Amino acid sequence: MTSLLSAGLLSAGLLSAVPRVITVGAGVLDEALRAQAVPTTPVSWRPPLPGTAEALAAVLADPRRRAANELAVGRLTGARPYLVGLRRASEVLAAGTFLHAGPPITWERASGPMRGALIGAMLLEGLAADERAAGDALAAGAVALRPCHEHGAVGPMAGVVSPSMWLFEVRDEEHGGTAYCSLNEGLGKVLRYGAYGPEVLERLRWMDRVLGPALAAALERTGPIDLRALIAQALQMGDELHNRNRAATSLLLRELAPAVVEAAPGDAAAVLRFINGNDHFFLNVGMAAGKAATDAARDVPGSSLVVAMARNGTDFGVQVSGLGGRWFTGPAGVPDGLYLGSYGPADANPDIGDSTITETSGLGGFAMAAAPAIVRFVGGEVADAVRATRSMYEITLAEHPAYQIPGLGFRGTPVGIDVTLVARTGLLPVVNTGIAGRVAGTGQVGAGLVEPPVEAFTSALLALAEVSK
Amino acid sequence: MSLGQHGTSEGRREMSGLPQAVLVRRGAYHDSVTLMRVSRALSELPGVAAAMVAMATELNVSILREMGFTVPESDPGDLLIAVRAAGLDAAVEEAGRLLAASHRPSGEYAESAESGESGAQPPLTTRSAAARGPAGLVLVSTPGEYAFFEALDAVEAGLPVMIFSDGVTLAAERRLKELAEARGVLVMGPDCGTAVIGGAGLGFANVLTPGPVGVVAASGTGAQQVTCLLDWAGVGVSHVLGVGGRDLSAEVGGLSTRRALRLLDEDPATELIVLISKPPGAGAGSGAVAGAGSGAVAGAGSGAVAGGGAVAGGGAGAGGGAARSLAGEALSTPLVPALLGPGAPDLTQATEQVLRALGRPVPEWPCWPARRGPRAAPKRIRGLYAGGTLSAEAAAVAGQGEFTDFGDDAYTRGRAHPMIDPALRVEALARAGDRDVVLMDVVLGHGADLDPAAVLAPAVARTPATVVISLIGTEGDPQDLHRQAAAFHEAGAAVFTSNAQAARHARSLL
Numbered sequence: 011m012t013s014l015l016s017a018g019l020l021s022a023g024l025l026s027a028v029p030r031v032i033t034v035g036a037g038v039l040d041e042a043l044r045a046q047a048v049p050t051t052p053v054s055w056r057p058p059l060p061g062t063a064e065a066l067a068a069v070l071a072d073p074r075r076r077a078a079n080e081l082a083v084g085r086l087t088g089a090r091p092y093l094v095g096l097r098r099a100s101e102v103l104a105a106g107t108f109l110h111a112g113p114p115i116t117w118e119r120a121s122g123p124m125r126g127a128l129i130g131a132m133l134l135e136g137l138a139a140d141e142r143a144a145g146d147a148l149a150a151g152a153v154a155l156r157p158c159h160e161h162g163a164v165g166p167m168a169g170v171v172s173p174s175m176w177l178f179e180v181r182d183e184e185h186g187g188t189a190y191c192s193l194n195e196g197l198g199k200v201l202r203y204g205a206y207g208p209e210v211l212e213r214l215r216w217m218d219r220v221l222g223p224a225l226a227a228a229l230e231r232t233g234p235i236d237l238r239a240l241i242a243q244a245l246q247m248g249d250e251l252h253n254r255n256r257a258a259t260s261l262l263l264r265e266l267a268p269a270v271v272e273a274a275p276g277d278a279a280a281v282l283r284f285i286n287g288n289d290h291f292f293l294n295v296g297m298a299a300g301k302a303a304t305d306a307a308r309d310v311p312g313s314s315l316v317v318a319m320a321r322n323g324t325d326f327g328v329q330v331s332g333l334g335g336r337w338f339t340g341p342a343g344v345p346d347g348l349y350l351g352s353y354g355p356a357d358a359n360p361d362i363g364d365s366t367i368t369e370t371s372g373l374g375g376f377a378m379a380a381a382p383a384i385v386r387f388v389g390g391e392v393a394d395a396v397r398a399t400r401s402m403y404e405i406t407l408a409e410h411p412a413y414q415i416p417g418l419g420f421r422g423t424p425v426g427i428d429v430t431l432v433a434r435t436g437l438l439p440v441v442n443t444g445i446a447g448r449v450a451g452t453g454q455v456g457a458g459l460v461e462p463p464v465e466a467f468t469s470a471l472l473a474l475a476e477v478s479k
Numbered sequence: 480m481s482l483g484q485h486g487t488s489e490g491r492r493e494m495s496g497l498p499q500a501v502l503v504r505r506g507a508y509h510d511s512v513t514l515m516r517v518s519r520a521l522s523e524l525p526g527v528a529a530a531m532v533a534m535a536t537e538l539n540v541s542i543l544r545e546m547g548f549t550v551p552e553s554d555p556g557d558l559l560i561a562v563r564a565a566g567l568d569a570a571v572e573e574a575g576r577l578l579a580a581s582h583r584p585s586g587e588y589a590e591s592a593e594s595g596e597s598g599a600q601p602p603l604t605t606r607s608a609a610a611r612g613p614a615g616l617v618l619v620s621t622p623g624e625y626a627f628f629e630a631l632d633a634v635e636a637g638l639p640v641m642i643f644s645d646g647v648t649l650a651a652e653r654r655l656k657e658l659a660e661a662r663g664v665l666v667m668g669p670d671c672g673t674a675v676i677g678g679a680g681l682g683f684a685n686v687l688t689p690g691p692v693g694v695v696a697a698s699g700t701g702a703q704q705v706t707c708l709l710d711w712a713g714v715g716v717s718h719v720l721g722v723g724g725r726d727l728s729a730e731v732g733g734l735s736t737r738r739a740l741r742l743l744d745e746d747p748a749t750e751l752i753v754l755i756s757k758p759p760g761a762g763a764g765s766g767a768v769a770g771a772g773s774g775a776v777a778g779a780g781s782g783a784v785a786g787g788g789a790v791a792g793g794g795a796g797a798g799g800g801a802a803r804s805l806a807g808e809a810l811s812t813p814l815v816p817a818l819l820g821p822g823a824p825d826l827t828q829a830t831e832q833v834l835r836a837l838g839r840p841v842p843e844w845p846c847w848p849a850r851r852g853p854r855a856a857p858k859r860i861r862g863l864y865a866g867g868t869l870s871a872e873a874a875a876v877a878g879q880g881e882f883t884d885f886g887d888d889a890y891t892r893g894r895a896h897p898m899i900d901p902a903l904r905v906e907a908l909a910r911a912g913d914r915d916v917v918l919m920d921v922v923l924g925h926g927a928d929l930d931p932a933a934v935l936a937p938a939v940a941r942t943p944a945t946v947v948i949s950l951i952g953t954e955g956d957p958q959d960l961h962r963q964a965a966a967f968h969e970a971g972a973a974v975f976t977s978n979a980q981a982a983r984h985a986r987s988l989l
Contacts, residue, residue, distance in 0.1 A: 031615065032609060034605050034608070035621040036510045036643075039681070039926055042925040051614060053604060054602065058625065063625065067648075400600035403600065431604065
């Protein structure tokens with residue numbers, strides 16, 4: 011029988027190979043095709059998120075969308091972030107300003123760990139004599155609080171950056187952008203989890219005095235370090251670059267060690283021991299790399315690509331390429347995970363930190379299948395990790411050309427969240443995270459998974475529909 | 480998901496001595512055919528007096544109220560489980576089990592319990608499915624307000640798409656067809672009920688012998704009538720390409736019709752093309768074909784058949800010109816238009832024109848006269864149709880009566896099409912009186928009810944009305960044309976394979 015399908019007449023050769031029919035909707039029509047021995051690919055279809063149908067129609071019909079998304083996600087995956095050096099935060103911050111994680115927040119609405127970190131920064135900077143004075147000064151607005159994201163920076167957990175702190179500087183050699191992130195203090199009682207006790211401040215002062223200068227000098231010797239290549243290797247060594255950074259930290263340490271010895275012989279042992287003692291040392295470097303890549307994808311008119319997901323401990327915020335610097339927020343959820351020692355869910359603060367920049371750039375929860383060693387964070391089985399990553403291809407625009415997962419046949423990680431796909435599938439981004447204690451000063455209490463609030467994505471979609479009219 | 484968690488919005492009360500309940504599952508979605516099957520399975524359980532599992536659309540809520548259920552507050556995105564049964568809890572539990580079973584992924588997406596390996600992620604969008612490997616076509620049958628999203632994915636992936644769904648806005652249709660034009664792909668629909676491509680039937684499609692006739696149809700059931708009659712006459716069909724009822728409107732400008740005609744013209748298997756359109760006013764809004772017949776596409780009204788052919792047909796002449804100018808240039812394949820409307824031939828006559836154009840004899844169209852006459856002198860015709868074009872054709876031929884198209888949007892929101900779900904027509908039969916002639920279609924083929932006579936024939940036997948059935952099907956259809964005809968005949972109906980003849984017969988009874 012001559013058939014249109016086999017003759018490829020319907021669309022110039024497209025049908026010449028396999029006359030497979032994609033079916034979406036009523037199962038009975040799929041069954042009818044199978045009964046005729048026609049191979050089908052049924053779509054597991056559900057109606058979109060409630061209240062989004064009209065906005066979806068407007069955004070999907072926007073003639074700019076397709077090309078805009080291609081351009082934006084192409085910039086995101088094409089970025090070539092290099093670690094180029096360290097800078098004092100005072101060089102990139104306005105005086106009298108502290109940066110924090112997530113969307114904008116006031117002292118009044120700030121959660122325990124966010125307040126704790128801000129208090130710690132006041133003490134560190136010598137702007138207050140004690141905890142009470144720091145709190146009073148912050149409540150009185152003595153310091154301007156601005157999101158890291160608005161200053162080309164990101165910060166894990168509370169993400170508080172004060173002028174004296176050192177920042178990693180990462181440059182996107184492809185598009186020319188620059189991104190910053192603070193230095194990782196280690197686990198336990200640390201400022202980013204809202205702890206501000208004497209040992210926390212002592213460590214920060216050592217980082218300020220010894221670690222920062224030594225790393226700055228070492229990087230001058232090594233020259234720029236190719237983070238895209240380093241992250242690609244770490245993924246193949248079992249990191250997902252959010253909750254597991256052991257391989258990436260080791261790789262970075264290998265790159266830096268000789269230069270640290272040469273640049274700061276007196277402090278080299280202490281510096282290298284500090285880095286070696288903190289499996290998450292690379293997290294902040296990787297976050298800056300993610301920030302550089304996602305910033306390259308910003309401000310493409312008509313694009314529905316998510317360029318930032320970030321939490322301040324109270325709100326979970328999203329930014330979209332086609333919507334400039336506007337934040338779309340919903341209440342931050344409490345992570346579901348494993349707790350340290352005797353801590354439990356009652357001790358947990360709502361979700362906090364800019365580290366979701368990893369998921370935004372196709373790592374973290376999106377690359378969970380690469381990190382079987384930490385699958386207990388996502389429910390216990392390797393299959394759950396694989397499922398988590400596979401599901402994220404449903405809401406992303408691309409597969410990363412460099413970041414690949416060996417266990418999935420070196421498939422690129424799912425990258426570039428599209429708010430229209432989130433609304434259509436009802437699938438929210440999988441986010442791995444650390445869990446901060448809810449009381450200021452407690453520090454880390456666990457790690458696990460968190461579900462972003464759906465309204466952050468739906469309100470972004472509605473705003474896109476407004477601008478696409 | 481356990482049913483117990485939804486007890487908060489549960490309406491429970493006693494009626495006719497039996498306990499009953501309506502449970503609401505917020506935001507749970509199942510397609511209407513699945514729900515109809517679950518409802519049916521539930522109703523057949525011992526001890527269950529009544530059961531309906533359906534999305535909480537206005538129509539379904541009103542049906543539940545008529546059934547005597549108290550429906551808790553809900554909106555169309557919620558699922559309602561209504562049961563009246565002696566063993567209420569067991570029945571409700573069974574409903575949950577049936578729903579869960581309908582959601583379980585099968586085949587390549589199933590979980591492998593043995594290995595503990597996760598199943599592959601099933602595609603959640605057409606975009607995702609299209610990215611997974613070669614496909615030839617996308618068939619969209621989601622509720623109409625969402626069909627645009629999936630169809631757009633198809634067009635953007637460069638795949639031809641058939642949109643079975645109705646209720647797609649005119650703006651969305653235009654946007655899709657303009658994009659498709661730029662990508663060089665065919666958009667069939669929206670509201671395209673049938674297509675046959677390379678022997679594969681899509682949507683509601685009869686099993687047709689392969690042959691020389693290609694069909695471009697703005698009307699699904701119109702195409703089914705013509706191709707089924709051709710099949711009976713021993714003439715096969717190459718392809719049936721649906722274009723949707725609004726394609727020939729001035730707003731859409733026949734973009735899909737043009738492309739479909741061109742495709743068939745280039746197809747070596749197609750020796751003659753039939754272009755079928757809806758009668759004026761039967762299209763969804765906008766006076767579709769009127770525009771096509773005159774302004775938008777008429778132009779060269781002279782030749783009845785475009786291209787090299789030689790078939791003429793009175794009122795269809797202008798249509799032939801329309802089709803020719805639609806195609807942009809003369810088709811090299813002969814074309815017979817079947818542009819339904821006042822003064823134009825009916826579908827059966829159009830089919831006979833095709834046969835004459837091919838030099839084939841016109842056979843007697845099979846019919847099974849009623850075993851006995853009407854019980855009382857019939858006074859009026861009630862048309863209970865599943866096919867919109869068939870309904871309009873019958874109304875035009877009968878020239879009187881009250882016709883309902885149960886396939887219309889208003890009756891299919893949140894429930895399955897009447898070709899699958901007979902419930903509304905069974906009720907209508909029960910309401911008919913002894914002075915009524917009920918004229919109804921029964922459409923066979925892939926996608927349709929696997930045994931329509933099983934439910935409809937007893938309803939025909941019960942009704943006091945005189946019943947005339949237009950049975951649209953082929954001998955190859957899975958339902959068995961002859962067995963279906965026999966069942967309706969046994970039930971007391973007169974059965975015709977020509978809808979026009981059925982309508983004429985109905986009129987003759989008055």
